[in-house]
Amino acid sequence: MSSQIWSQLRLDPQxxxxxYKQISQQxxxxxxxxxLKPGVRLPSERKMAEMLKVSRMTITLAYEDMKARGIVRSQQGSGTFIMRGPRIEHSEQAVTWHTQFAYETGKINYAMEEVMRFGRDPRLIPLAGVGTAPDVHPGIELxxxxxxxxxxxxxLLQLPTPTQGYEPLRQDLRGWLAESGIHAAPEETMIVSGAMQGLDLISRLFLGPGDYVIVEDPGLPAASDAFAASGAKILRITLDEQGIRTESLENLLMQFPVKFIYVNPTFHNPTGITMSLERREHLLALAKRYGVPIVEDDPTGLLYYGKKPTPPLKAMDRDDLVIYLRTFSKYVFPGLRVAVLVAPEPIVSNLLKVKQRIDLHSNNLSQIAVHAFLLEGRLQRHLERLRSAYAARISxxxxMLSAYPDIQCQFPQGGVFLWCKLPPHIRAERLLQIAIRKGVAFVPGNWLSGVGLGDHHLxxxxxxPSLDLLKEGIKRIGEAIAEYSSYQW
Ligand SMILES: Cc1ncc(COP(=O)(O)O)c(C=O)c1O
Structure with a gap:
């Protein structure tokens, strides 16, 4: 195969x-x-790197990505070969599918897909996505x-489940929420299939093309993607050590007709920042003054490692301004896909109509499992175990990190993430490429920002991971940093 075909790849570092993804996708x-036909051999990594004028590492990652997606296979000693054939367009199906789609999926942030792929790869120490450590894993108990x-x-399994959720679960959840100062009437709660579904339902109910939503940056890309999917424009505000900058927020509220403000105020993903009490009061006051609701995403507020954090915004809300989401993903398992949404009744009753159209109700088995885990204070005991196990990990x-002056981390008072700064000459996304070769994955900060922040954060x-693997993972990231300058990028 002549090398001409490869000259068709158009790589754009901007x-x-x-x-590596651009190479793999193209x-x-x-x-x-x-x-490119099945059986065609790809050039050696070295040759490909020369042809495309990229680093060898980029090619290694591209080939690994294509292997993972079943596009190529490697044969020991003989090289890497194309596995798939061309897409067959039958004459009766002569449709160019992508021209038929109304939603440009290419715009979806790839961070989530990558984090999930890293999590499935047994060769990688999992420091990218969240899971529960083996020493406190509640699988057997649950x-x-x-x-x-x-x-x-x-x-139980045969009973019809309302769209609003399995009744006993909802009832007990109300008691559990009240412990956090959130006093919800029955008609103000509903079960959703994970916080992500909650965000999607909110997006479908509230947003249309041309609407504006305010989000924190950096933040959860899946949230802004859910809002953008309805055609909304995303306005981004950075954080300081007290949380979202409410001065900038007010500027935006004065200029744009904003539909809602999405925040993750307690142990924020990814920075770990907890919004101060004054900031919370200011945010609520602004929401009231401009008549703009707040969506509060609170997946880890109960994972505190010192004193209890400031109360949720929902607990401080006297004006029915806040839609609150609490998922079980970080407290029990992400795979359960169970979360509770709390909002004023008119919002819940309309979200229910949207949800009914999508999945009738969230999975019965998961709801019953969560309920079984809530009974007799089991969840409370489990959360206490998590708090002490995770506090030990932070210590x-x-x-460990004090031995690596090139990694400056913000050690949070709770949550599940550490946000770390690298020196200006190290780009986190490039560092990830070395780290993956060393068998450890993390999330480069720029994957979590829509305004170009986080190039030098991880x-x-x-x-x-287990404690031993956690130590090993940090050691390998340290080695990746030490090697970074020996690569020509
Ligand atoms: C802030 C935030 N919201 C929502 C989610 C997703 O939650 P769920 O698994 O319930 O969809 C995450 C997961 O990391 C998160 O960090």
Whole structure:
């Protein structure tokens, strides 16, 4: 195969998509178009790097990405080969699919997809996505409570579940929320399939093309993607050590007809910052003055490692301004896909209509499992175990990272992330490429920003690996930093 075909790849370092992804996606396109046939051998990594004028590391990652996605396969000693054939367009299906789509999925931030892929790769120490450490993993306990609960109530699974959620779960959740100062009437709560579904429902109900939403930056890309999917324009505000900058917020509220403000005020993802009490009061006052609701996402507020954090905005809300989301993903398992949404009744009753159209109700099994775990104070005991296990991890990280002056971290009072700053000559996304070769993954800060912040930051999720693996992961990131300047980028 002549090298001409590869000259068709158009790489743009200015794009937000990493170079290795650009190579992988464009190669896949050549395969789909039938320009690269199954069995064709790819050039060696060295040769490809020379042809495309990128680092060898970029090519290694591109080839690994294509292997993971089943586009190519490697054969020991003989090279890397195309596996798939061209996309067959039958004459009766002569439709160019992508021209038919109304939603440009190419705009979706790739961070979530990558974090999930890293999490599935057993060769990588998981410091990118959140999971529960093996020493405090509630899997066995949860399955025992669940089995026992079903044995005693065998009809449970057959009962019709309301869209609003499994009734006993909702009832007990109200008591649990009240412990955080959130006093919700039954008609003000609903179960959703993870906080992400809550955000999607809110987006569908509130937003249309041309609407404006304010979000924190850096922040959860999946949230802004959910809002942008309805056609909304995203306005981004940075944080200081007290949380979202309310002065900038007021400027935006004066200029734009904003539909809502989305915040993650307690142990913010990714910075770990907790909004101060004064800032919370100011935010609520601004929301009231400009008549703009707040969406409060609170996935980790109960994972505090010292004193209890400032109360949720929802607990301080006297004017029905706040829609509150609390997921079980970080407290039990992300795979459960169970979260509770609290909002004034007119919002809940309309969100229910939207939800009914999507999935009728959230999964019964998961709701019953969460309920079994809530009974008899089991969840409280589990959260206490998590707090002490994760506090020990923060101390360990503080001690370990003091040996690496090139990684300056903000050690949070709670939550599941460490936000760390690298020296200006180290770009986190490039560092990730070395780290992956060393068998450890993290999230480069720029994946979490829509305004180009975070090029020199990394987010470390510290709750998933065992303590030994956590130590090993930090050591390998340290080695990756030490090697960084020996690469020609
Ligand atoms: C702030 C925030 N919101 C929502 C989510 C997703 O929650 P869920 O798994 O319930 O969809 C995450 C996950 O990391 C998060 O950090």
């Amino acid at each position: 794009k937000r998509l990493p170079l 190669t896949e396109q050549l395969v789909h178009e039938g320009k 399955s025992q409570f669940f089995a026992e609960h079903l044995r005693r109530n065998p009809m 360990l990280l503080e001690e 987010r470390l999720a510290f709750t998933h």
